[in-house]
Amino acid sequence: MTTVDQHVVEIVCDSGEGAQTAGQMFGTISARMGYGVWTVEIIPAEIEPPNRSRAGASGNRIRIGTQPIINMGDSADIVLAFNEQVLYSRIDVGAFGRGTRIFLENKWATDPDEGIRKDYADALADFEKRGYVVYEVPMEVECLKVVADARRGKNIWNLGLLCALYQYDPALVGAELEKKFQRKGTKVIEANKDLFKAGYEWCQENVDFGFQVPVQPSEGQSVVMNGNTAAALGIMAAGMDLCSMYPITPATSVSHYLAAAFQRTGGVVHQAEDEIAAIGFAIGASYAGKTAVTVTSGPGLALKTEFIGLAVMSEIPLVIVVVQRGGPSTGLPTRVEQGDLLASLYAAPGDAPKIVMAPTTIAECFHFMITARKLAEAYRGPVIVLTDANLATGQTLFERPVVEESWFAPPVDQSDWQPDVKPYAWDDDTGLSPRPIPGQRDGSYVLTGLAHDENSRIAYDSDINQRSMNRRSRKLHTLHKSLKPPVVHGDDSGDLLVVSWGSTGGAIEEAVDRVRADGGKLSCVSLRFLSPLEPGLKEIFDRFKKVMTIEINYSEPADEPGIPEANRRYSQLAWLLRATTLVDIDCWSRVSGIPLPPGVIEAELRRRINLKPRSGADVRIEAGLGS
Amino acid sequence: MYGLKLDWDPEPETKCFVLQDYQGLEPRWCPGCGDLAVLAALQRLVRDEQIPPEKIAVISGIGCSSRFPHYMKTYGFHGLHGRPLPIASGVRSRRPDLDVFVITGDGDCCAIGTSHWIHAIRYNMNMTVLMLDNNIYGLTKMQSSPTTRLGKKSNTHPRGTILGPLDPISVTLSITNASFVAQTVDWNPPHVLATIRAAHEHQGLSFVRIMQRCPHYTPEIWTEYQQDPSCIFLLDHPDGIPVDAGVARLFENKVDHDPSDLPAARDLAALDEVIPIGLLYRNPDAQRYDLAMHEGLDMPLDDRITAAQAEVDRFLI
Ligand SMILES: Cc1ncc(C[n+]2csc(CCOP(=O)(O)OP(=O)(O)O)c2C)c(N)n1
Ligand code: SF4
Ligand SMILES: [Mg+2]
Numbered sequence: 001m002t003t004v005d006q007h008v009v010e011i012v013c014d015s016g017e018g019a020q021t022a023g024q025m026f027g028t029i030s031a032r033m034g035y036g037v038w039t040v041e042i043i044p045a046e047i048e049p050p051n052r053s054r055a056g057a058s059g060n061r062i063r064i065g066t067q068p069i070i071n072m073g074d075s076a077d078i079v080l081a082f083n084e085q086v087l088y089s090r091i092d093v094g095a096f097g098r099g100t101r102i103f104l105e106n107k108w109a110t111d112p113d114e115g116i117r118k119d120y121a122d123a124l125a126d127f128e129k130r131g132y133v134v135y136e137v138p139m140e141v142e143c144l145k146v147v148a149d150a151r152r153g154k155n156i157w158n159l160g161l162l163c164a165l166y167q168y169d170p171a172l173v174g175a176e177l178e179k180k181f182q183r184k185g186t187k188v189i190e191a192n193k194d195l196f197k198a199g200y201e202w203c204q205e206n207v208d209f210g211f212q213v214p215v216q217p218s219e220g221q222s223v224v225m226n227g228n229t230a231a232a233l234g235i236m237a238a239g240m241d242l243c244s245m246y247p248i249t250p251a252t253s254v255s256h257y258l259a260a261a262f263q264r265t266g267g268v269v270h271q272a273e274d275e276i277a278a279i280g281f282a283i284g285a286s287y288a289g290k291t292a293v294t295v296t297s298g299p300g301l302a303l304k305t306e307f308i309g310l311a312v313m314s315e316i317p318l319v320i321v322v323v324q325r326g327g328p329s330t331g332l333p334t335r336v337e338q339g340d341l342l343a344s345l346y347a348a349p350g351d352a353p354k355i356v357m358a359p360t361t362i363a364e365c366f367h368f369m370i371t372a373r374k375l376a377e378a379y380r381g382p383v384i385v386l387t388d389a390n391l392a393t394g395q396t397l398f399e400r401p402v403v404e405e406s407w408f409a410p411p412v413d414q415s416d417w418q419p420d421v422k423p424y425a426w427d428d429d430t431g432l433s434p435r436p437i438p439g440q441r442d443g444s445y446v447l448t449g450l451a452h453d454e455n456s457r458i459a460y461d462s463d464i465n466q467r468s469m470n471r472r473s474r475k476l477h478t479l480h481k482s483l484k485p486p487v488v489h490g491d492d493s494g495d496l497l498v499v500s501w502g503s504t505g506g507a508i509e510e511a512v513d514r515v516r517a518d519g520g521k522l523s524c525v526s527l528r529f530l531s532p533l534e535p536g537l538k539e540i541f542d543r544f545k546k547v548m549t550i551e552i553n554y555s556e557p558a559d560e561p562g563i564p565e566a567n568r569r570y571s572q573l574a575w576l577l578r579a580t581t582l583v584d585i586d587c588w589s590r591v592s593g594i595p596l597p598p599g600v601i602e603a604e605l606r607r608r609i610n611l612k613p614r615s616g617a618d619v620r621i622e623a624g625l626g627s
Numbered sequence: 628m629y630g631l632k633l634d635w636d637p638e639p640e641t642k643c644f645v646l647q648d649y650q651g652l653e654p655r656w657c658p659g660c661g662d663l664a665v666l667a668a669l670q671r672l673v674r675d676e677q678i679p680p681e682k683i684a685v686i687s688g689i690g691c692s693s694r695f696p697h698y699m700k701t702y703g704f705h706g707l708h709g710r711p712l713p714i715a716s717g718v719r720s721r722r723p724d725l726d727v728f729v730i731t732g733d734g735d736c737c738a739i740g741t742s743h744w745i746h747a748i749r750y751n752m753n754m755t756v757l758m759l760d761n762n763i764y765g766l767t768k769m770q771s772s773p774t775t776r777l778g779k780k781s782n783t784h785p786r787g788t789i790l791g792p793l794d795p796i797s798v799t800l801s802i803t804n805a806s807f808v809a810q811t812v813d814w815n816p817p818h819v820l821a822t823i824r825a826a827h828e829h830q831g832l833s834f835v836r837i838m839q840r841c842p843h844y845t846p847e848i849w850t851e852y853q854q855d856p857s858c859i860f861l862l863d864h865p866d867g868i869p870v871d872a873g874v875a876r877l878f879e880n881k882v883d884h885d886p887s888d889l890p891a892a893r894d895l896a897a898l899d900e901v902i903p904i905g906l907l908y909r910n911p912d913a914q915r916y917d918l919a920m921h922e923g924l925d926m927p928l929d930d931r932i933t934a935a936q937a938e939v940d941r942f943l944i
Contacts, residue, residue, distance in 0.1 A: 031944040223942035233942075236935045241923065242721060265934040266923030270720065273746040277713040280706075280743075284717020287704060288684070288725065292717070310707055400943060403936040408928060438702040438718070438725055441681045446651070446696045446703030457652070458697065 003212045006036075006065030007166075008073040011158060012090060013082035014051045015044050015058040018155030021180070023060020024395075026162055029176055030062065031224045031397050033168065034217035036069035037062065039395040040595075041226075042090070043334060052116070057086040061095070064166075066214050069396060070361065070506030074599035076100050077211075078165065080158045082139065083108060084123035091130070093594045098131030103161065105154075106136035135207070137161075142202055146194045153195045160199025165210050170200055221400040227365040227391030227503075230398075231321055232257040234369025235293050237401065239408030240319065241267030242292040244282040246275045249333045250389040251297045251323035275300035279307040279320070286311075286318050287447060289412035289437040291373055293319040298327045298340050302347070308382055309348035310449040312472065314456075315424065315435070317376035317383075319369065324388040326593050335593030336389040338502050339553040341572040344384045345531050353473045355383040356531040360505035363398035364528070365391055370407045377409070379475045380435055386530070388552070390503040390595040417443030422454040424468075431474030476532040483529060485536030490516060490523030493543035495609050498524040499585070500550050501573050504596055508550055511601035520609050530576070538581040548586040548608065549574040550601060555589040646674050649683075651700040661813035661839035662692050662759060668819040669728065669757075670699070672827060683726045686715040688740060690732035691765035692839070709739030712747035712756070719752045720920040726827075727754040734764045737773040737795055748802040751831045752917035755823065758795060758834065759813075761841035762848055769844040776848065796896040796907060799834050800889065806913035807833035808892070809868065809906045813840055814853055817874050818904060825868045825906060831913055838902060852902060860895070862886075862905030870905075878904070 009026065013019040020041065027039040040061040049056030063073040075097030081087050082105045090096060108120035127134050143150040143157050156177070163173055174193055181189045225233070232254045235243060241262070245255045259269040272278035275296055282292035296304065301322050311318050326332025327339045344356045355375050359368045365387055372383040417436050423445035425433045436443030445456045451468065453459045459468075488497070489509050500508050505526035512524045523544070527534060541547045555571035556563050563569075570578065574587035588604050590596060606613055649670045656662045673683060683701035687693035689708035696703025702725075706714050715729045736744050736758050747756070763781065764770040770783040774795065778787040799808050807829040811822040819837065826833035840849055852858045861870070861878035866886050875881075882903065884891060892907040926934075 028944060222944055223939060224944050225942045229942070233935070233939055236938060239931065242717075244717065261938050262923070265938060266926030266931055268720070268920050268922070270717075270920070272713065273742050276710065277743055277746065280710045280713030281717035281720065283706075284686075284704075284714035284719075285721045286717075287714070288718040288722045290721040292721075306707055307710070397944065401939055403932055403939060405928070405932055408931065411928070436702075438684050438722065439681055441679070444680055444700055444702050446685075446699075446705055448697075448705040449707060450705070 001210050001212055003214065005067070005213065006063065006069065006073070007078065007211060007213060008061065008063045008076045009078045009162065010042070010059060010061045010076045010090065010095060011080040011155075011162070012042055012057045012059035012086045013155070014053070014056055014086060015049060017058070017082050017151060019059035019082065019158075022155035022159040023062055025159055025176055025180060027060065027062045027395060028224065029163070029168060029173055030064045031222065032172065034215040035064040035213060036067050037064055037224065037395070037397055038069040038072055039063070040072045041393045045334065052083050052085040054085050054088040057089040064213055066216050071510060071598060072394060072595055074597045078162070079103065080162065081105065082154060084120055087123070087127075093592075094597070096130070096132055099133065101133045101135065102127065103135050103137050103158075105139040107138070107140045109136070142198060143195060146198045147191055153191065156192045156195040157199035160196040160201075161203040163196075164200040164203035165207065167210060167212060170197070222397040223400050224395055224397045225362065226393050226395045227359070227362045227387055228253045228323065228393070229257050230362050230365035231369055231385075231387065232261065234366040235319075236261060236265050236267065237366070237403050237407050238370040238373040240291060240293050240369075240373055242270065242282065242285045242290060243267070243295060244270040244272055244278045244285070244292055245295045246272050246278045246300060248275075248297045248300050250325055250392045251295045251300070251321065253392070254295045254321065254323070275303040276307065279304040279318075282318055283307060283311055283316050286316050287438070289439070291317045291319065291376055291409060293321060293369075295321045295323070297323050297325045298343070299330065301340055301343060305347045306349065308354070309350065309352045311382040312348065312352040312354050313449050314447045315380040315433070315472070316447075317380060319372045319376055320382055320384045322384060322386050323392045324386060326591065332593045334389065336503070336552055336595050337591060337593070338386075338388055338504070338551050338572070339591075340386060341501070341530060341553070342575065344386055345576070351469065351473070353476050354381055354531060355379060355476070355479065355529075356386065357383065357529055358386040358502040358527070359391065360502060360526045360528065361398070362391055362394065362396050366398075366401060373409060375479070378432070379479060380433065381472075381475065386502060388503050412439070413437055414439045416441045423456045424452070424454045426454060426468075426471040429474075430478040431471040432478060480532035480535060483532070483534050485540065486525050486527055486534045488523050488525045488540060491521065492523070494521035494523055495545045496522040496605070497541065497544035497547045498522065498550055498605070499527065499547060499573065499577065500524065501527045501530060504550060504552060507596050507598045508601055510598040511605055514598070514602050514614070515605050515609070515611065518611060518614070520605065520611055522605060522609060527573070530573075533580060537577065538583060541581060541583045541585070546586065546608070547583055548588060549577065550596065550604070551587065551589040552591065552596060553589055554591050555587050557588070558586065644674055644677055644680065646670055648680055649673055649700050651698045654698045655694065656691060657843045659840065659842040660691070661761065661837070661841065662695065664813040664816055664819060665757060665759060665837055665839070666695060666698055668816060668823055671820055672823055673701075673726070675824075676827070678726050682724065683728065684715075684718055685728045685730060686711045686718065687730040688732065688735035689766065690735050692730055692732040692759035692761075693735060695730040709735050710743065711735070712740060712743040715754050716747060716750060716752050719754055719917050721924070723917070723921050723924070729754055729756040731756065731758050732765070733758065733760040733762060733772045733774040733795070737793055737798075745802055747832060748799055748834060749804045750916040751804050751806050751913050752915065752920075753830055754832055755826045756832060756834050757823065758836045759839040760795065760836055761839040761845055762792070763841055763844045765841055765844060779845075779848075794896060795836050797893065800893050800896055800908055804913045805834070805908060806831035806910045807906075808908040809833065809835045810838070810902065811835065811904050812838040812849070812852065812859065812902065814849070815874065815877070817871055818868075821868050821870055821874075822905070829909065830911065831915055858901055860898075860901050860903040862895070862903055862907065864906070866909070867906040
């Protein structure tokens with residue numbers, strides 16, 4: 001029995017064999033026991049990939065730990081696989097390392113098909129060369145002792161194996177199985193309980209090692225969900241009752257969840273004919289007094305830009321959630337990238353200042369929706385919330401939100417408008433102005449995307465244009481004044497400061513902590529507001545010898561041959577911070593399509609401050625990512 | 628309220644609206660522009676119906692015709708080129724209490740806004756859509772539009788257009804769930820008013836194509852029809868658009884057309900050289916997407932809070 005403070009488990013199979021169900025259950029049970037948990041769905045690129053396909057892995061990665069878990073971790077410690085081929089798609093993304101223990105279905109060794117037998121043998125030899133430790137397991141044979149159709153039970157048998165490996169209480173799992181299969185009747189529940197028990201006992205009898213992760217139960221109640229569900233719940237808790245969208249991965253699941261839940265909470269999802277119509281519809285609703293949300297990803301954001309410009313120009317509150325994926329063009333639809341920061345800030349005809357925020361955690365995916373709706377209304381304009389595929393599909397625990405009345409939008413104001421108040425009565429200092437809503441007597445005005453004066457009259461006058469641009473821009477400074485400087489993780493000063501935004505924050509924090517534990521003088525800071533930027537950044541940067549960003553978007557390293565410094569292309573946050581602070585900020589970024597594991601970040605940080613690599617660090621994952 | 632009626636009750640709080648209450652800025656269209664006639668008709672309609680100005684939203688795209696909302700003294704939304712229909716649908720989705728009018732041009736609706744046109748017809752949300760068809764891009768100075776006639780010279784086709792026009796009525800009639808399709812000519816004010824009145828009364832999306840004079844760029848296109856009203860077929864039917872004796876007298880060519888007869892409507896729309904005016908098609912039973920959208924709108928705040936908490940709690944561990 002080995003005691004560890006965290007562990008990474010993966011369970012993978014051909015699609016349809018149920019590893020996702022088993023993985024999710026293992027995650028839920030772990031959370032219920034009081035562990036910190038982060039799970040990532042492993043989804044094949046195609047809907048129905050052929051069996052035993054290298055591109056077809058389906059399953060889950062589950063990272064558990066004594067402390068809260070804030071990212072997906074490094075190479076897996078334990079892997080359960082229903083065939084050897086699906087493991088290759090995980091190898092491609094650097095999911096395993098030297099010492100990874102793989103429990104592998106061994107029925108392929110005796111398969112009637114000679115080709116399959118050979119593939120299996122070749123893979124075993126290859127895995128050994130790669131330094132993995134493989135345990136061949138008669139999964140099918142064991143399952144058939146309990147049920148007639150092994151394909152439909154292997155997942156729960158493996159759940160049993162896994163729970164025995166980590167000494168989980170079988171009674172707890174029994175209750176979970178009952179819940180999971182409740183609707184399928186007692187026969188199915190009993191069969192699954194038998195499978196679970198068989199897997200559990202098989203492990204106890206045949207596996208001569210095990211792990212213990214100490215539990216530190218936390219106070220209070222927690223919820224567990226992924227970032228898209230958190231955003232959907234946040235939309236509801238913010239009192240928004242219209243989500244207008246056009247399907248696009250990886251954003252769509254927000255609307256899937258909302259479409260079902262709105263029936264219970266009062267609201268509707270409008271699936272428009274395209275992204276332009278989706279935002280136009282949302283803008284119509286917002287104009288009419290009900291701030292709406294539109295949910296999309298990069299290609300959809302591109303289509304929405306003209307309407308975003310209109311919302312800025314005519315000051316219509318609106319929440320735009322952008323779940324980023326790999327670009328440009330159709331890019332990597334299911335993969336992770338943070339490539340839409342500059343597009344969010346600047347893509348519009350002319351200057352269109354707007355609020356842009358980025359949650360760092362799944363809990364923030366929930367809470368930022370409430371903030372975003374309020375900011376959109378108070379600052380009378382669109383608010384873009386940038387998340388990404390990593391937050392969207394990663395699941396973790398956070399404190400149960402207690403929904404408050406103050407989170408909800410107030411009812412549509414239909415009181416009489418004061419006739420002497422103009423529709424854009426800009427305050428000279430703040431740029432803010434009250435907004436008449438259709439139905440308010442004496443408030444009638446004609447909203448226009450053309451340059452206009454305080455009365456919303458079309459105005460080509462140069463002074464009026466200069467002044468109205470200034471008033472709209474001023475709103476960002478008003479918000480900036482009310483923001484707090486960001487919190488630096490680690491010491492207040494040192495050799496290196498890592499700046500990040502969005503989903504990379506958790507992995508960067510973990511990497512920084514590891515290097516600090518080894519004596520490195522470095523800290524990190526994660527920005528939640530990108531427009532306006534949080535205050536005090538330059539002061540923070542000045543206290544560090546070097547400042548760099550780590551991001552998942554394209555950039556070029558300083559030392560890459562053929563790239564003159566004057567023409568070097570920086571990652572997007574670095575670009576923005578260099579321009580706004582005039583600090584010589586460096587960057588390191590990857591567009592590998594996967595979340596940056598803490599170990600990879602750690603290796604780069606050590607290189608930056610001339611600290612030797614951690615002994616035993618797995619250079620393989622780094623090599624896999626670096627290409 | 629309006630005029631002396633036997634059932635009139637003194638209502639000191641109720642204001643009687645007059646035309647001026649709906650008149651916004653001085654129109655800046657060219658003299659003789661057909662848009663002026665449509666503006667006058669819409670102002671008369673809402674005055675006749677005594678709709679409080681604040682309960683009206685006039686939503687347009689971009690173009691000469693789309694300047695329309697500025698000339699009304701109601702709530703207005705002069706949005707993006709081609710996009711008034713999604714905006715209007717969004718307004719309608721949250722505000723069943725407002726009267727929504729959409730003003731669009733032949734370029735706005737039949738070129739850049741085509742997908743929204745098709746889908747708005749299918750959504751059939753309650754609103755009145757007036758498509759002002761001058762067969763040209765007016766605002767941007769005489770480029771061909773999808774409805775420009777074959778051979779007409781424009782700035783983008785100086786030797787004449789290459790393709791014949793797209794027929795908006797045939798297209799609209801072909802869209803699943805179309806519920807009200809009518810056509811009128813701006814130079815006959817009583818018919819314009821009667822048509823938009825029927826359109827406004829209709830529950831669902833009513834699409835009205837208005838042949839619009841543009842003396843600036845297409846002065847010649849309707850002259851023949853103006854000079855010889857027999858080129859115009861007046862659709863005549865008890866279920867159609869009621870017309871007064873003057874209109875009936877002017878348009879001597881009448882076609883007895885039952886507006887529930889879709890194949891007959893399509894045949895009429897396909898006729899060359901003549902313009903059928905009146906109600907081509909009405910289906911009061913077409914599905915209404917806005918009614919589905921309104922579900923839950925009246926849910927009390929306390930219930931919403933409780934329901935949202937229950938949703939959160941589904942994820943408790
Ligand atoms: C995205 C975009 N593309 C092009 C334009 C330029 N534009 C403005 S109005 C217009 C055509 C207007 O024609 P129509 O809809 O027939 O209206 P009309 O002026 O004839 O009433 C065009 C192309 C624009 N405003 N926005
Ligand atoms: S150009 Fe034509 S459509 Fe435009 S205002 Fe003049 S007459 Fe009317
Ligand atoms: Mg036109």
